[in-house]
Amino acid sequence: xxLLNSSQYAIRILxxxxxxxxxxxxxxxxxxxxxxxxxxxxxxxMTDLVKAEFIISIRGRDGGYKLSKPASDVTVxxxxxxxxxxxxxxxxxxGIGKCDGEHxxxxxxxxxxxxxxxxxxxxxxxxxxxxxxxxxxC
Amino acid sequence: xxLLNSSQYAIRILxxxxxxxxxxxxxxxxxxxxxxxxxxxxxxxMTDLVKAEFIISIRGRDGGYKLSKPASDVTVxxxxxxxxxxxxxxxxxxGIGKCDGEHxxxxxxxxxxxxxxxxxxxxxxxxxxxxxxxxxxC
DNA sequence: ATCAAATACTACTAAAAGGTAGAATTAAAA
DNA sequence: TTTTAATTCTACCTTTTAGTAGTATTTGAT
Ligand code: SF4
Ligand code: SF4
Numbered sequence: 109x110x111l112l113n114s115s116q117y118a119i120r121i122l123x124x125x126x127x128x129x130x131x132x133x134x135x136x137x138x139x140x141x142x143x144x145x146x147x148x149x150x151x152x153x154m155t156d157l158v159k160a161e162f163i164i165s166i167r168g169r170d171g172g173y174k175l176s177k178p179a180s181d182v183t184v185x186x187x188x189x190x191x192x193x194x195x196x197x198x199x200x201x202x203g204i205g206k207c208d209g210e211h212x213x214x215x216x217x218x219x220x221x222x223x224x225x226x227x228x229x230x231x232x233x234x235x236x237x238x239x240x241x242x243x244x245x246c
Numbered sequence: 247x248x249l250l251n252s253s254q255y256a257i258r259i260l261x262x263x264x265x266x267x268x269x270x271x272x273x274x275x276x277x278x279x280x281x282x283x284x285x286x287x288x289x290x291x292m293t294d295l296v297k298a299e300f301i302i303s304i305r306g307r308d309g310g311y312k313l314s315k316p317a318s319d320v321t322v323x324x325x326x327x328x329x330x331x332x333x334x335x336x337x338x339x340x341g342i343g344k345c346d347g348e349h350x351x352x353x354x355x356x357x358x359x360x361x362x363x364x365x366x367x368x369x370x371x372x373x374x375x376x377x378x379x380x381x382x383x384c
Numbered sequence: 385a386t387c388a389a390a391t392a393c394t395a396c397t398a399a400a401a402g403g404t405a406g407a408a409t410t411a412a413a414a
Numbered sequence: 415t416t417t418t419a420a421t422t423c424t425a426c427c428t429t430t431t432a433g434t435a436g437t438a439t440t441t442g443a444t
Contacts, residue, residue: 211382214376296421392437392438
């Protein structure tokens with residue numbers, strides 16, 4: 109019951125960039141150091157973020173990465189979707205196919221409330237909401 | 247962001263047995279069929295449940311499995327613990343070590359409420375609470 | 385033009401989770 | 415005592431996730 113490493117890293121990267129607007133570009137080397145993320149793994153994730161159009165990359169010398177849109181336009185659930193997490197809201201918590209709301213699995217009545225709350229939170233939380241000073245970075 | 251297959255199977259197996267008390271013993275073959283769980287994987291999980299003392303097994307011909315204690319004494323969180331899920335309540339949602347409540351990660355203030363709700367639910371839900379007719383079994 | 389510093393691509397390795405195969409063990413029943 | 419039906423053990427295979435290595439490509443600066 110936890111997020112994929114890729115999702116955790118992506119949220120940390122995007123929220124760090126959103127939170128530090130003084131620089132216009134961040135490169136992979138400094139992001140890897142500041143956030144303590146393995147460099148090679150980070151570059152792979154950055155490419156995913158570029159392909160998903162959350163990040164714009166500038167190649168070549170003095171290149172780097174920046175957000176492609178305002179922080180208020182990026183929700184956490186969209187970030188999770190990149191790595192195929194939480195995509196299927198109708199997935200049964202006990203893995204018995206999809207929930208049609210009619211045939212319930214044993215956990216349903218207990219699960220549905222926390223499920224809806226966590227889903228709502230991921231949907232409504234944007235990078236802008238994740239701003240603030242003194243966050244743990246690594 | 248989902249439970250391990252092993253955890254899902256274990257909950258389904260235990261709640262099925264708790265819910266059907268007419269028989270005193272259930273064997274692996276029938277459980278695998280009724281719950282549509284791969285037989286060989288199910289027997290592996292049953293051995294885990296026996297070692298964790300949630301299940302008593304009777305070996306040999308006409309053997310099988312039964313609960314080792316009343317359904318009201320088995321919480322879902324204990325089942326998850328068997329597979330090392332949700333064991334560490336202090337794990338950071340963004341994977342940055344443990345949360346000491348002082349140094350917060352970017353998600354903290356948004357995460358803490360749904361986290362507490364889901365944790366409370368898993369702690370307070372027992373096999374007895376999972377009883378009812380007409381649940382989806384597979 | 386060349387160099388240097390950056391991203392992108394291809395391919396591989398390692399670890400964890402999910403699942404399978406077959407033999408060994410147990411114990412009731414015939 | 416033999417057979418049979420059950421659990422348990424050991425070992426393996428497959429898939430997914432996590433991470434690494436090396437090369438190619440891009441582009442500003444010299
Ligand atoms: S019961 Fe709850 S979990 Fe199971 S299927 Fe319906 S919604 Fe999904
Ligand atoms: S912030 Fe929330 S998640 Fe991150 S560490 Fe503290 S509690 Fe855990």
